[in-house]
Amino acid sequence: MTTSSQAPITSSELANLWMTYQEKTMIIRMLEHFIEHADDEAKQLLQLHCDRAVLSVEAITSILQQEGAVIPMGFTEGDVHKGVPKLYDYMYDIMYLHLMTKVEMSLYALFTGMTYRKDIEDFFIGLTAESQAVNSQSTQFLLKKGVLIRPPFVSMPTEVRFVKDKEYMGGLNLFNEKRSLNTVEVSLIHHAIETNLVGMQLMIGFAQVATNEDVRKYLVKGMKLSEKIEMDLGEFLRQSFIEPPATHAGKATASKTAPFSDKLMMYNTSLLASFGLGSNALGGAFSLRSDLPAKMAFIGKDIFAFAQEGGKIMIKNGWMEEPPQVEDRNQLTK
Numbered sequence: 001m002t003t004s005s006q007a008p009i010t011s012s013e014l015a016n017l018w019m020t021y022q023e024k025t026m027i028i029r030m031l032e033h034f035i036e037h038a039d040d041e042a043k044q045l046l047q048l049h050c051d052r053a054v055l056s057v058e059a060i061t062s063i064l065q066q067e068g069a070v071i072p073m074g075f076t077e078g079d080v081h082k083g084v085p086k087l088y089d090y091m092y093d094i095m096y097l098h099l100m101t102k103v104e105m106s107l108y109a110l111f112t113g114m115t116y117r118k119d120i121e122d123f124f125i126g127l128t129a130e131s132q133a134v135n136s137q138s139t140q141f142l143l144k145k146g147v148l149i150r151p152p153f154v155s156m157p158t159e160v161r162f163v164k165d166k167e168y169m170g171g172l173n174l175f176n177e178k179r180s181l182n183t184v185e186v187s188l189i190h191h192a193i194e195t196n197l198v199g200m201q202l203m204i205g206f207a208q209v210a211t212n213e214d215v216r217k218y219l220v221k222g223m224k225l226s227e228k229i230e231m232d233l234g235e236f237l238r239q240s241f242i243e244p245p246a247t248h249a250g251k252a253t254a255s256k257t258a259p260f261s262d263k264l265m266m267y268n269t270s271l272l273a274s275f276g277l278g279s280n281a282l283g284g285a286f287s288l289r290s291d292l293p294a295k296m297a298f299i300g301k302d303i304f305a306f307a308q309e310g311g312k313i314m315i316k317n318g319w320m321e322e323p324p325q326v327e328d329r330n331q332l333t334k
Helices: 011-037 040-067 092-112 120-142 181-211 213-239 263-285 291-316
Strands: none
Touching: 011 040, 011 092, 011 120, 011 263, 040 092, 040 120, 092 120, 092 181, 092 263, 181 213, 181 263, 213 263, 213 291, 263 291
């Protein structure tokens, strides 16, 4: 139980530890498949993150045991199948790691700000730094291999300018000429397309190997949604004569043999949908051309509906582990 020198963990700390346990145990299973098929150079980076994820799971387990809390189920060895053909080809393993460390950086920074007990705060600060380090390593790895596409270069500003024309925020009027994108808008669109492309390949591979028919149809729907998002956002760049990011690497193979359980594939898809919703909201909030937030709102609506449908499939199949609950006072007082 909790020692007398520290307070019990709060509801938010319990929630964040629980969510981290789910994410880390899922990452371990994904990385186990990638490590099995990786070349030596990529394997070293993948193994490093996998080993650190195992240590994180052990740390969370220790904290929950000290608090007298049940250890979550998360994802186990039964959720990954060894000895099957690889599901993704050249460089996808590091591209996936690059994407997931972006998710982790966002999550752990958020969790740190929601934490009050010093040992748990230190834990999430450490996870934030760790995810940043691995993201940097995977970024440089992919750049060196010519797989990751940098955002476009622009002419450097030579003077400070202020917006004087209210049309700067226009964009919805079809008869008015739209201004070119600013660098804030380009950066957010580029980021959204880059992450969406990796997520789309993930769902293509998942759809090929899913054993549950509802899951397969759902993942095909996710593939098509990802394609639509890439086309819609890419058009904004093309209007400013900028080519959207694309890569020759990281495609799904032709394998039809599942390396992962349907439960794990659905959770991974759900996690990326949640990340997509957050990124989409950020993009809309910082865009000053009115047609961009409008498009982001439509995309967000589609992602939310997709996530909701996925949740129903997970509940139907008994795959959605329930987060710790607050006391139900209505039931307790009956």
